[in-house]
Amino acid sequence: MALLEVDDLSVTFARRNQRAVHAVDGVSFSVDAGEVVGLVGESGCGKSVTSLAIMGLLPKQPGLRVGGKAVFDGTDLLQLDDRSRRDIRGRDIAMIFQDPLSSLNPVIPIGLQVTEVLTRHRGMKGDAAAKEAAQLLDRVGIPDPKRRLKEYPHQLSGGMRQRALIAMAVACQPRLLIADEPTTALDVTIQAQILELLKDLVRDSGTALVMITHDLGVVAGMCDTINVLYGGRVVETARRRPLFREPRHPYTVGLLGSVPRLDAGRGEKLNPIPGSVRDLLPWADGCAFAPRCTRRVDACVGQPPELVLAHDGRSYRCVNPAPVPGLTPAEAAPVTVAGAADVPVADEPPAPAAGPVPAPREEEKP
Amino acid sequence: MIRFIVRRLLQLIPTLFGLSILLFIWLRRLPGGPETAILGERGTPEMRAAIRHNLGLDEPIMIQYGRFVRRMIRLDLGTSISTKREVTTEFLQRFPGTVELTITAMVIAIGIGIPLGYLAARRRGRLLDHLSVGGSLIGICIPVFFLAYILKAIFSENLGWFPSSGRQDPTLGATRITNFFVLDGLMTREWDAAADALWHLVLPGIALASIPLAIIVRITRASVLEVLNEDFVRTAEAKGLTENVVRRRHVLRNSLLPVVTSVGLLTGGLLSGAVLTETVFAFSGIGAFVAEAISQRDYPVLMGFIMIIAVVYVLVNLIVDLSYSLIDPRVRVR
Numbered sequence: 010m011a012l013l014e015v016d017d018l019s020v021t022f023a024r025r026n027q028r029a030v031h032a033v034d035g036v037s038f039s040v041d042a043g044e045v046v047g048l049v050g051e052s053g054c055g056k057s058v059t060s061l062a063i064m065g066l067l068p069k070q071p072g073l074r075v076g077g078k079a080v081f082d083g084t085d086l087l088q089l090d091d092r093s094r095r096d097i098r099g100r101d102i103a104m105i106f107q108d109p110l111s112s113l114n115p116v117i118p119i120g121l122q123v124t125e126v127l128t129r130h131r132g133m134k135g136d137a138a139a140k141e142a143a144q145l146l147d148r149v150g151i152p153d154p155k156r157r158l159k160e161y162p163h164q165l166s167g168g169m170r171q172r173a174l175i176a177m178a179v180a181c182q183p184r185l186l187i188a189d190e191p192t193t194a195l196d197v198t199i200q201a202q203i204l205e206l207l208k209d210l211v212r213d214s215g216t217a218l219v220m221i222t223h224d225l226g227v228v229a230g231m232c233d234t235i236n237v238l239y240g241g242r243v244v245e246t247a248r249r250r251p252l253f254r255e256p257r258h259p260y261t262v263g264l265l266g267s268v269p270r271l272d273a274g275r276g277e278k279l280n281p282i283p284g285s286v287r288d289l290l291p292w293a294d295g296c297a298f299a300p301r302c303t304r305r306v307d308a309c310v311g312q313p314p315e316l317v318l319a320h321d322g323r324s325y326r327c328v329n330p331a332p333v334p335g336l337t338p339a340e341a342a343p344v345t346v347a348g349a350a351d352v353p354v355a356d357e358p359p360a361p362a363a364g365p366v367p368a369p370r371e372e373e374k375p
Numbered sequence: 376m377i378r379f380i381v382r383r384l385l386q387l388i389p390t391l392f393g394l395s396i397l398l399f400i401w402l403r404r405l406p407g408g409p410e411t412a413i414l415g416e417r418g419t420p421e422m423r424a425a426i427r428h429n430l431g432l433d434e435p436i437m438i439q440y441g442r443f444v445r446r447m448i449r450l451d452l453g454t455s456i457s458t459k460r461e462v463t464t465e466f467l468q469r470f471p472g473t474v475e476l477t478i479t480a481m482v483i484a485i486g487i488g489i490p491l492g493y494l495a496a497r498r499r500g501r502l503l504d505h506l507s508v509g510g511s512l513i514g515i516c517i518p519v520f521f522l523a524y525i526l527k528a529i530f531s532e533n534l535g536w537f538p539s540s541g542r543q544d545p546t547l548g549a550t551r552i553t554n555f556f557v558l559d560g561l562m563t564r565e566w567d568a569a570a571d572a573l574w575h576l577v578l579p580g581i582a583l584a585s586i587p588l589a590i591i592v593r594i595t596r597a598s599v600l601e602v603l604n605e606d607f608v609r610t611a612e613a614k615g616l617t618e619n620v621v622r623r624r625h626v627l628r629n630s631l632l633p634v635v636t637s638v639g640l641l642t643g644g645l646l647s648g649a650v651l652t653e654t655v656f657a658f659s660g661i662g663a664f665v666a667e668a669i670s671q672r673d674y675p676v677l678m679g680f681i682m683i684i685a686v687v688y689v690l691v692n693l694i695v696d697l698s699y700s701l702i703d704p705r706v707r708v709r
Contacts, residue, residue, distance in 0.1 A: 066612055068604070071500075091618075099615030106613075111606040114625050116703050125624070126614045161704040177614060 011039035012217050013185055016078040020062050023072035032058040034241035034292050035077070040185065045211060045218045047232035049225065049264070055241040056221045060187045064104055065094045081185065100130040103178035107190040109170035113162035119173050120158030126180045145176040150206060168199035172206065179210055186211065187219045192227065204230060225268050229253060237261045240289050240297030247323035257319065257330040259304045296327070304329045383693045387686065394685050398678050399443055452679035457671040462679040465664065470683070471554040472542050473653070473660035477645040479580030484587035485638060492595025493627065499600065507592055514589030520651035523582035527655060530578060540657035543572045579656040583649055587641040594637050598630040605629070631702055639695030647684045
């Protein structure tokens with residue numbers, strides 16, 4: 010059974026006299042123990058709101074409605090009362106945020122910000138907590154941890170701050186770690202270090218990781234499974250290699266096409282996705298991506314596209330998906346639809362390595 | 376820390392130096408000069424000349440200024456024209472009363488204002504929020520002397536719960552040491568005297584607290600609302616900390632910064648401006664005395680008062696800066 014099973018999660022912000030905003034509109038995905046799962050999409054696609062809803066951290070305000078299920082280890086997180094949620098947060102599920110400076114309390118030393126988690130969930134106090142905190146800082150690669158414990162966030166560099174936040178998140182060896190754009194606020198060399206650190210931590214401890222990002226480079230380097238979100242729904246789910254080799258949803262194709270590549274030919278232009286995420290069709294009226302889609306057909310508008318299950322556990326939500334190279338259009342046609350998941354899936358031949366979009370950089374470790 | 380305090384205290388010197396020049400010029404530029412202020416309109420030219428000579432006003436200006444400064448340094452503020460007593464003596468007797476009153480008012484304003492502002496922010500948009508925001512508007516709008524009269528009429532004249540005037544019941548014959556009546560009572564173990572002095576502080580303290588209270592409620596509320604939306608509060612929540620810890624450690628402390636600044640400014644304001652409240656309650660503090668000095672053109676008193684207020688403001692600001700650096704390590708002094 011999956012460690013976290015998010016099923017038909019929806020988050021709606023309703024405001025008086027205004028149209029309700031469906032920030033998350035029926036998102037489903039699952040995370041197995043020890044797995045690294047990516048939630049990918051551009052700003053406003055609902056990735057952060059999804060993670061905050063799972064954590065129960067959405068700002069309490071009138072008009073907020075959260076529906077669906079988020080089952081963690083047999084418990085539906087969305088049904089828990091505030092107290093039980095606080096027990097789980099930080100202990101079983103931890104989170105790392107985007108901006109390490111604003112995510113740390115400026116007037117409290119780093120040490121206390123680490124030890125307060127230890128005190129809360131592991132009952133550690135005084136010297137024992139301080140010692141453990143120093144070990145945690147050491148583990149996330151902060152040199153001279155004893156001194157750093159006494160320092161304040163403004164005395165640390167950006168990368169150090171993110172490391173400190175990671176130390177707080179892994180302090181109780183959570184089974185699930187949610188990282189919301191953990192490298193976006195950092196410069197590129199630091200980004201690589203932080204990703205490397207996260208990778209090591211989850212590998213060593215068997216923690217499952219949900220990686221929320223808009224950066225396909227991050228996804229390519231880390232994730233086992235990737236969910237592409239658009240307009241508050243998952244539009245494509247696939248293992249890493251198939252997704253990069255043969256993206257089926259036109260949005261995924263567009264995302265991959267907008268990334269500059271080192272192996273691209275000189276003078277070759279990028280293919281950005283036209284329009285912006287605001288050009289959104291409500292899912293009830295058809296495919297939300299249709300207004301920006303290059304493969305739009307008449308069937309896109311009218312009713313929402315069903316989730317299509319293809320081979321190898323991948324699925325996409327499109328009536329006119331990008332063809333898999335080397336297959337005739339008939340072979341590449343949808344095999345089955347969601348809801349009939351038990352129906353055996355036709356086996357497609359393994360796709361050739363040279364797709365329309367080259368495979369991600371190979372860095373699998375044995 | 377010590378170096379910072381010393382440096383700030385040294386800053387008093389140029390401040391007071393500049394002020395002394397302003398005051399000196401002001402004194403020299405009085406309509407008709409100080410002799411008119413002393414004699415009034417009736418003095419003959421001979422009398423004026425005599426007074427000018429007595430005051431040393433016929434000497435070169437630099438010498439006059441030098442003497443003025445020398446007197447200031449010796450804390451010799453001259454003699455009050457209306458009471459004929461040393462200005463310093465008058466101040467030592469009256470200023471403690473105003474300080475006591477100000478402290479009472481600020482304790483009330485802070486003690487109620489910060490929790491109320493905090494709760495209003497937590498219950499944003501609900502009844503308590505509306506009541507405290509509306510109430511603080513009323514608090515700002517009501518003139519202090521009006522509130523003072525109402526309090527006096529209800530709680531002392533009608534209900535008789537509190538004394539209506541003065542700083543202490545003179546029949547107690549309390550011993551005076553510092554002229555801080557409450558402190559004196561505690562030092563001499565005359566508990567009834569201390570309690571009586573405290574009792575006399577309640578009504579004027581409440582009246583004086585009304586405006587600072589309203590301001591503190593509003594600033595605290597706005598500040599807490601802002602901090603509640605900060606990322607680090609979300610981080611604290613994500614750690615699963617109890618609500619109590621999140622509030623105390625992460626929300627409240629960060630919200631206090633703007634409150635501390637305004638408390639400093641308000642305190643300085645109260646020390647120099649408690650005139651109306653003191654008058655209503657016949658409270659012999661500095662405010663009523665200075666108001667009298669203004670109408671009497673008692674220039675030595677006014678000058679001394681201005682110098683004292685300048686010193687008080689600098690000291691209050693120093694305390695504000697020190698407490699600021701206690702709360703926020705980013706502005707911590709070295």
